[in-house]
Amino acid sequence: MGRTMEDASIGIIGMGDMGKMYAQRLSDAGWRINACDRPENYESLKQEFASQQRVTLFPNGHLVSRLSDFILYSVEAGVIDRVVAQYGPSTKVGAIVGGQTSCKAPELAAFEKHLPSDVEIVSCHSLHGPKVNPRGQPLVLIQHRASDESLQFVDRILSCFGSKHVYLTGEMHDRITADTQAVTHAAFLSMGTAWQANKQFPWEISRWVGGIENVKINITLRIYSNKWHVYAGLAILNPAAKEQIRQYAESVTDLYKLMLGGHRDELKRRVKAAGAAVFREGQEGQDLLLKDEVLDRFSLSNRSREKSPPNSHLSLLAIVDCWSKLGIVPYDHMICSTPLFRLWLGVTEYLFRNSELLEEAIDTAIDDNTFRSDDLEFTFAARAWSDCVSFGDFESYRDRFERIASYFAPRFPEASQLGNEMMKTILEKTTNQP
Numbered sequence: 001m002g003r004t005m006e007d008a009s010i011g012i013i014g015m016g017d018m019g020k021m022y023a024q025r026l027s028d029a030g031w032r033i034n035a036c037d038r039p040e041n042y043e044s045l046k047q048e049f050a051s052q053q054r055v056t057l058f059p060n061g062h063l064v065s066r067l068s069d070f071i072l073y074s075v076e077a078g079v080i081d082r083v084v085a086q087y088g089p090s091t092k093v094g095a096i097v098g099g100q101t102s103c104k105a106p107e108l109a110a111f112e113k114h115l116p117s118d119v120e121i122v123s124c125h126s127l128h129g130p131k132v133n134p135r136g137q138p139l140v141l142i143q144h145r146a147s148d149e150s151l152q153f154v155d156r157i158l159s160c161f162g163s164k165h166v167y168l169t170g171e172m173h174d175r176i177t178a179d180t181q182a183v184t185h186a187a188f189l190s191m192g193t194a195w196q197a198n199k200q201f202p203w204e205i206s207r208w209v210g211g212i213e214n215v216k217i218n219i220t221l222r223i224y225s226n227k228w229h230v231y232a233g234l235a236i237l238n239p240a241a242k243e244q245i246r247q248y249a250e251s252v253t254d255l256y257k258l259m260l261g262g263h264r265d266e267l268k269r270r271v272k273a274a275g276a277a278v279f280r281e282g283q284e285g286q287d288l289l290l291k292d293e294v295l296d297r298f299s300l301s302n303r304s305r306e307k308s309p310p311n312s313h314l315s316l317l318a319i320v321d322c323w324s325k326l327g328i329v330p331y332d333h334m335i336c337s338t339p340l341f342r343l344w345l346g347v348t349e350y351l352f353r354n355s356e357l358l359e360e361a362i363d364t365a366i367d368d369n370t371f372r373s374d375d376l377e378f379t380f381a382a383r384a385w386s387d388c389v390s391f392g393d394f395e396s397y398r399d400r401f402e403r404i405a406s407y408f409a410p411r412f413p414e415a416s417q418l419g420n421e422m423m424k425t426i427l428e429k430t431t432n433q434p
């Protein structure tokens, strides 16, 4: 192999949010980094990292690849094949190559197709955004075409994050993250779409103020304030995601029809059967601590509230129905959970483990018209996102995403500050899951 830990250097191709976070943390831990972004970004990146002695910027990926012992591609998922085709053949003999894209099938296929056969492949995926502290968060490692020694090499390099290393195949990774990431995002994207369609800013409306509504609002705005390609890539490129998002849209539609038709008993039976399948005895894990006292502290609204306003919670009833239809037990997915997924499971659990609240949601869905038009738009939105992902057209995904993002944009600074505090407080209590 000819590389030693002492003189090894790490290459990063793609110095966006994740690439910069990796460069910063790995160089702080003492590693030498060779990095590049697209050639037109070379000068500005060189200036940005001028004071970082251990980070050397290069104009392109050929120069990074020929020098580095472990090379990470941290580019948009949609361009991975093109970028690996371009720089892969320049990889240093005997080096190890990996990627940070959120869906592994296309990334590993690109590596197999374009990397010389004397190059090993160990890929990775940090299951959190660039502003989250990696300590304690899952970090997936994939020993795809590599010796045990090379896996240990990568393991050691990445150990400075303090993340929880999880060893999976690419296929297992994609199946699990379809649920922990893609379906979770589909639910929040649909909430934002419905609010926009109804011309609402939910924090200004009393029925959306307080408790788990704050989580829905803050996370939705957090997603729309991020880059569209992250969500598009992991949904469109993952075949398991398409199927799961379709089931979510189907569950939303079925439950909404039961609500509209006033079929209280059937709705109750279906929701409770799904709840029993998902929240089985003994699978509670630790208390997720999503209590109103905590959640109420993170409101974008300046109104106070007396009591939880009743809500049909269609988005939450549907995710449990969807999990049960697909035979998914979300607790089994904690190994690949992102912060958003844990919050999503937390609010779902909060509803389903409180039988009074669950009964109230079902009764509200049948008896109270207040949420009908919200739920109608939510149903349309869930189906439209599912279609958009199934068609696999990145540009129309981008269009939809950016149109809705621009509606909420004036509130992003405030929402992301509040969202960060909320994530921090809640995640401190939910990180160490079994």
Ligand SMILES: NC(=O)C1=CN([C@@H]2O[C@H](COP(=O)(O)OP(=O)(O)OC[C@H]3O[C@@H](n4cnc5c(N)ncnc54)[C@H](OP(=O)(O)O)[C@@H]3O)[C@@H](O)[C@H]2O)C=CC1
Residues within 6 Å of the ligand: 013, 014, 015, 016, 017, 018, 019, 036, 037, 038, 039, 041, 061, 074, 075, 076, 077, 079, 083, 100, 101, 102, 125, 126, 127, 128, 129, 130, 227, 229, 230, 233, 234
């Ligand atoms: N953001 C997140 O929360 C997470 C993202 N990921 C995944 O990590 C990857 C990177 O995401 P993120 O950092 O957020 O996205 P960014 O858009 O911030 O970063 C991607 C970078 O790659 C650059 N790039 C594109 N083509 C090339 C090229 N040919 N050579 C060199 N650089 C190139 C882009 O430049 P330009 O913008 O000029 O095109 C951009 O700076 C994605 O695949 C994403 O799915 C994984 C975990 C979390």
Ligand SMILES: O=C(O)C(=O)Cc1ccc(O)cc1
Residues within 6 Å of the ligand: 101, 102, 126, 127, 128, 129, 181, 230, 234, 338, 339, 340, 341
């Ligand atoms: O927590 C989430 O789901 C996020 O939105 C952040 C994120 C996005 C992409 C990833 O591959 C991993 C984490």
